[in-house]
Amino acid sequence: MDCKETLESELNELRNTFNSGITKQESWRRSQLKALLSLLEEKEDDIFKALQQDLGKHRIEAFRDEVGPLIKSVNYALKGLKQWMSSKKADLPIAAFPARAELVPEPLGVALVISSWNFPFGVSLEPLVGAIAAGNAVVLKPSELAPASSSVLANTIHTYLDNKAIKVIQGGPSIGQKLLQQKWDKIFFTGSAKVARIVMTAAAINLTPITVELGGKCPAIVDSLSSSWDKEIAMKRILAAKFGTCAGQACIAIDYILVEKKFSATLVKLLKASILSMFGENPKELNSIGRIINNNHFSRLRKLLDEPGVKASIVHGGSLDEDALFMEPTLLVDPPLKSGVMIEEIFGPLLPIITVEKIEDSIEIIKSRPRALAIYAFTNNENFKKKLVYETSSGSVIFNDAIIQYVADSLPFGGVGECGFGKYHGKFSFDVFSHEKAVARRSFLLDFWFRYPPWNDKKLQLFRSAYRFNYLEIILILLGLKKS
Template identity: 65%
Template sequence: MESELESMREYFKSGKTRSVSWRLSQLKGLLLFIKEKEAEIFEALKKDLGKHPVEAFRDEVGTLIKSINFALKGLKNWMSSEKVKLPKIAVLSSAKLVPQPLGLVLIISSWNFPLGLSLEPLIGAIAAGNTMVLKPSEMAPACSSLLANVMTTYLDTKAIKVIQGGPSIGEQLLQQKWDKIFFTGSALVGRIVMSAAVKHLTPVVLELGGKCPAVVDSFSSSWDKQVAVNRIAVSKFGNCAGQACIAIDYILVEKKFASNLVELMKASIKNMFGDNPRESNTIARIINKHHFLRLKNLLSDLAVQKSVVYGGSMDEENLFIEPTILLDPPLQSEIMTDEIFGPLLPIITLDMVEDSIEFINSKPKALAIYAFTKNEQFKRRIEAETSSGSLVFNDAVIQYAVDTLPFGGIGESGIGRYHGKFSFDTFTHHKAVTTRSFLTDFWFRFPPWNGQKLMLFETVYNFDYLGILLVILGLKRCKRNLDVI
């Protein structure tokens, strides 16, 4: 492994990956792979997660095509140096920010969106001109194999490599020296990644997750209620069966609206997934038996079982869990303390919807907060008084597909951001370059020091250009005692 990585470092040093032509050719190769192998991608996602082709295109194939085209369109502009404005005192000087690739980077992706979460950061790393190693999740073996054995035939394998394997391979990779590590996954593994990065002081991006709340106001309009409920249902259950870091984890709602919300949710689920969701072939499966049993265990507590008001059926052989709604499960239960990452949706009731702000602030900072309300004052309070990676009003998950918004967490939900140009910036060092002319200089920069020079520095740092003139003309003098003991 070490010799292979050293070859990649040497390839980077050759300058090949820095050219705009190389970057464009690799992005086009990635786009060609996605378009030509769409059928194989659908098959792999079906095999690993039971995803319907429409969901696979919406969440992964389509978003990747959009992201690559966005990068192709903006790349030359992103690569351009940016002129920086200097203060007037810096006469005959100029400054600019020069974007440069970091070098050899490591990308470790997750299993729940095995193509999207692998290739979104890869797009940024390629656009920035790096060499890179991608380690896809071993828990999605069909997609991992497709990336390693098919995608690489479209790319420059001297600069881009896919290494398959489980935790032991991941540990070996983390022991190597990288110029950046980009990790998507659980907070538990994120801590391991961050600890390993300390050895070489490697900068990291950690895309984690957590419990993303949805606040639902009591709308007066039946239309608003139905739209909100449909958006909640598709974002929770039609999003890899809730196996997504940005999926709604739980709902906060006023007690007086709770029963109405539950009935609307039931109707929406039936409308989307039918009376027998397991037979509908529309909802994704749980990734493996380990995660199935983890979710099953969340419902094992008797008090939690009593809170189930809809769904709850499971098929262990086919790794299927029915969309399930729980009303007021105990707040100290695991389902309300751990990230759910599955099709279980607790609804927590409050006396007033405004109490949701205090409830949210009592928990670790979320990757996303979703608020369904038309109350402008309440919107302003949520925006000002809560902290999260992103905030979406009246919908959920849509922020992931917006190239002009950064995607990332805060606190325990993650470090760093990407998507669109933010992906390019994540894998780029913006070097500050300043140029001075030999024609001018300021005599007071140099010792020996005196009161007049102190006053000149004070006026310069306060941008007091009249004051500079007065000091030079001797019309303004230093009154401080500059004796140093």
């Protein structure tokens, strides 16, 4: 049996399982979520080892950014599942009286989840939580660029979860293309805009609904904070959201900083001191910063630094170790705005600092660029906060911190424009894999005669009143006490 026939056989089994109705049962959904929770808890060491092998992530970073949030998400889904599955009442117009209506969530069917390499467990299993909670059958295609993590997913999921309804299929681009040639009821993709266009093109053939989680250049605006405490905390949060999160290889990592020129020297001084405090004099030896995923990405980052005018803008760091795929935390002040480091998503431990005359100018810079997945602003200026919220467009806006939106089940996570569309996390993950079916029920006891031809002005007036929900006018017209 060739690869295509094997895939079709696997998908037929998933389709048959879904059509049997078992995945729609609350008991099945709960059992799978609990099994996923067991996997996360019992295979924690295997996950840590895989993340260390693929990305050089410290086990604490791995728990903070992947295992911990996933355990929280599964527990959140288990707690809310009954309510999420319940129908919601809906109103109907008076012309349909007596009647009642409801919105009934139903699973979309067989879903394909394609995940990325930078958070290989988080961006694989977070959508899976929503797909299971919503009652779907699922194929997970993890990234081949994180092979150790992909292997752990493939070797554990089939032993914990229902293999007739949830499957992991490993492989590179050729397997991805074969998967995209199949018919799906939902595709959830996390990755680059380049690959997203390929996925969307394939999805269009079968009009498959798709959610895409991409990236973009997420700016951080740093206002001249008043107290030394505010400054100290802000620096820690900025550095943790850049260098301390997958070595900056995160779609929501801070990509560049905007700051007033008069405060820039102070900012650089504060950042340097905080880098020394958090990562030590030799960050590679401290093992608190992960490594670059592979040689191709390392070369890409080195080329960004080698562009004219960029290397001269380095004020801290800049050392590279290609053999270890390690880059030192690097600060750059005012690199050319048309250089790659300011046009491309960096996805690495390079942090440009762009100076502006006044902090309000940062809004115009942000508006002149493609929309960001997240905008971060460290400021105590309430008027500036309002301007930033209402004058910019982004997936999210976070004040005085960064990346916390990713672990918030009550907030939708997703982008807008070129950084993606669709949202998930918490109940939003359930919704993205569900269809809210409208169900209306009406009695035969009463029927409004003015719904039917032949038409006259009195019927028009009755419709006007009906669509305004004006019972009194309808009664008066029917009694002849009000002219139509």
